[in-house]
Amino acid sequence: MLLPQVASATTYQLTGPIERRYAADGPWATATMVTRPCDRESNVCDIWYPSDLGSNPLKQETTGFHHPAIVFADGTSDGITADYAAFFLRHLASWGFIVIRSRDGATGHGDTVLDTASFLLDLAKNTGSIFYEKVDADNVGLVGHSQGAATTTLLFSRNTPIFKTYVPIETPIRPFCVIVKCTIDLGALAKVTHGSIFYIGGDLDAASSLPTNLGYYAPTSSKIDKVMGMIAGGSHGEIQGNPGCESVGIPLYCNIGAYPLLGYPTAWFMWKLQNAADGPAAFAENGELSHAAPNWLGVLSNVRNR
Template structure:
């Protein structure tokens, strides 16, 4: 079911920027997840830097943390996490991809992303995940004991997609699954320092990956 959710919501991401008002979901799975999930959501910004380069993090999360209305569970639920890696940018606005990321939160995920627009080798991406894990161990945080550390996924767009694939190729133990969206040409990654060692992919022994692309994206 998690893969079905990813498919449906990713289709929304790839179409909503140009045709959000007119796009019609196709098929029962996409129609189900195109609507808001059962969780009300809250958006927050980290109180300070969340990665080694000094960027702040944006976080979208279920307002009633610990509940799971899909299972009739009022408390004690630990939420899966999605870390998002941005595409190339000199600066990332707070509302960049916010429509998509908040929508994921409405389906029970805690979603976090650093505002780094040059994710490259993935150092700031991993920092972002560790930042949230630190909050989950802090009794003063709303995320205390609310994070499922065994269910952290990494999604990324453009350069961020290449970063996600790169970390997957390295058997990174932090993430359980990866969703690269519109991975750029290899030449682009040479410049952006996100080149994937293709020979490493057959050697991957852990995790799963779901590639999403569009044939009209020439980059």
């Protein structure tokens, strides 16, 4: 029997100048902290953030910069640890984002995710916090993995006002969401009027296959920017790479690692939350991502060059 060749850190090659730019570390040094309980389930939060808050090396600004924020929704777990997706989240912080997540492994309808966003925005109003007047409350994004990706899509479908853009990674099949209470109303996706979304799956991920992601992408309203892409050789746990894969005892759970998730998701957030000019060139219907094969497959987009 012939087995498909699985991509790895040694075979995954950055394919275009935009991906190469954002797959590299950004110009901000980073720090991290663990907070007090930050949601209604009394979970603590982890925050990754630029250590020189208020500066923007991209614009040669030393003070006065308000950092966009990204909230992360975890996948299903009985106990989220500090290192869950930490390489990926620190990478985002190196591009100027304040990144926060609750250690909730059952995000479901999204109540704790909303609590987490509110917790950070409250810190930005607290004179005793290092984040005081450092957060751009008008530019907050949401990214989630697995169950957290379903929660991300669910909150998107509800036109949740606090989030400006969404990146669900490895959104699971609908029967799974019935069990863990993250079911997405496909009819609601057609009525979305706020935000934008970048669906990411893996073509070796039975839980988040091409048909599964297409089932979310297709009914999503065409009135907002929407993009879909499948990581070639990608399975369900790539986001937990550090940045490569470490054995977690589950066959094919992580084949490539975080490498393919560093470039284009960062480029998306830079476009949507920091107004980076190269966003349309990356994500337009005939943009760089659409030509990123063999690393990215099944790319769909309604984004027009601007």
